[in-house]
Amino acid sequence: MITYAIRLKKREEVAEGTMAFHFERPAGFQFKAGQYFLLTLIDPAETDAEGNDRTFSIASAPFESDLIVATRMRDSAFKRVLKTIPIGTEVNMEGPYGSFVLHNDASRPAVLLAGGIGITPVRSMILQAAREKLPQRIYLFYSNRRPEDAAFLEELQKMENENPHYRFISTMTDMEKSYQPWPGETGYNHREMIAKFIEDFSAPIYYVVGPPGMVGSMRSVLARAGVSNEKIRAEEFAGY
Numbered sequence: 001m002i003t004y005a006i007r008l009k010k011r012e013e014v015a016e017g018t019m020a021f022h023f024e025r026p027a028g029f030q031f032k033a034g035q036y037f038l039l040t041l042i043d044p045a046e047t048d049a050e051g052n053d054r055t056f057s058i059a060s061a062p063f064e065s066d067l068i069v070a071t072r073m074r075d076s077a078f079k080r081v082l083k084t085i086p087i088g089t090e091v092n093m094e095g096p097y098g099s100f101v102l103h104n105d106a107s108r109p110a111v112l113l114a115g116g117i118g119i120t121p122v123r124s125m126i127l128q129a130a131r132e133k134l135p136q137r138i139y140l141f142y143s144n145r146r147p148e149d150a151a152f153l154e155e156l157q158k159m160e161n162e163n164p165h166y167r168f169i170s171t172m173t174d175m176e177k178s179y180q181p182w183p184g185e186t187g188y189n190h191r192e193m194i195a196k197f198i199e200d201f202s203a204p205i206y207y208v209v210g211p212p213g214m215v216g217s218m219r220s221v222l223a224r225a226g227v228s229n230e231k232i233r234a235e236e237f238a239g240y
Contacts, residue, residue: 004093015151020070033128034121037095048077059120061127103205109137113218115210118237130163142170146178201225208234
């Protein structure tokens with residue numbers, strides 16, 4: 001696998017405690033929506049036992065000019081460095097890796113069950129599907145504690161205007177701690193909520209991505225609904 005030296009172009013807060021980092025895209029670098037890469041800091045000002053590299057899902061779509069990643073800003077040496085290095089600093093990138101990509105059978109809907117920062121590969125999938133005018137039905141169920149915690153929320157809502165085959169369902173689990181109004185769903189994603197939009201649980205392919213507890217819970221929900229393991233694709237974001 002080729003290692004690329006790429007430069008940080010900008011960073012921005014995309015939710016409370018969550019930052020997106022934009023890197024230059026190497027000439028000729030190709031990837032599929034849903035894949036990830038390995039990012040390595042070069043001679044960082046500080047380090048710790050967790051090391052100088054991390055894997056990141058690519059939040060940008062393949063047609064976009066930048067490579068974008070987003071992460072919760074936990075207090076680790078890696079993230080402190082990433083937050084403070086000057087714009088233009090070089091880092092190393094290796095990839096792409098992974099097979100967490102949309103299936104090709106347009107007759108089967110895709111049901112994306114994303115929690116928290118697990119939304120990063122899903123953003124890439126949703127934008128690319130709209131760009132390519134994919135004919136398959138796509139349902140995104142996006143769960144967060146509060147609207148303030150939901151990265152890319154407004155953008156993902158607006159994508160319904162770009163893709164007539166896409167439906168966005170967002171739910172908040174801890175609105176008591178929010179200072180924003182929320183007109184959408186509340187509570188955890190569960191069988192009854194999914195059933196509001198999916199009549200036949202056996203028809204779609206399911207993509208589950210988020211914290212380990214959320215992924216395990218959704219696997220159990222789907223299993224109880226009669227969905228076989230062959231129709232479930234999952235990625236866990238443990239956080240670091």
